[in-house]
Amino acid sequence: MAASTFGDFVGLTLHRYETDAATFLMAADDRLAGRPGFLHGGAIAAMLDIAAMNVLQRANIGRADFSPKLLGTSLEYLRGGKIVSTWVRVSILRQGSRIANVTGNAWQDDVSLPIATARLVFELRNR
């Protein structure tokens, strides 16, 4: 995650990149807690937006001028996240010339029990 020092701060690493989608892992860390025993909502938000930015950059790796800017996120928290390994999968829903839309889901022990889901909108500009 050389592209993101804050990604390093929250302990996010790339697990697998496929075409226009990727899975990341955020390691369990007591520093990420909000209320006792549960992940801070901001830590979950951070992993989703860092992962979304990263998958956009990977999908456009050959374009030197590619410079996405996060415009907005819409996050739903579905379950309390425990202080255990957390997975996030992000997918590019649409990428046009000016706007990209990315969706993401985070889960822990069981992929069928997501802890959060997000939609993210990016503006695509030439540097």
Added chain:
Amino acid sequence: MFDGSFKDRIERHVAAVPFNAALGIKYVDHGANWLENEVDWRQELADEPDGGCSPGVIASLIDATCGAAILVLLDRVTASVTLNLQLDYVRMGEAGKTVRARAECVQLGEQIAFVRAFAHDGDSQQPIALASAKFLFEREA
């Protein structure tokens, strides 16, 4: 329970949350239905060398500030759970600048609180982010 003023207790509460402490999120001030927290810029909170704070830092600051604004109206320190968070990143923050968030609890129901917030890095008329959020909380039994 009755040690110190509400201001002291909420200040300690914000600082005691581990991820708030890791980021350096700290209480600044509060009023009847609002609360402000801030976070100082550091390189490890940015995505690029000399970049502004990462969106996740702004989201964390706003989440923490919205949650604490509810406690002001409840007049006690209790746990609350974020249900959703809508964030608009209006413009990029700048490296080196402290980011402050102000959250206002708009409506407090039996178990749901509606909160709106914004963040700025020095000029409150030029926000870097706008937000609205819903929280689930427990009233005292």
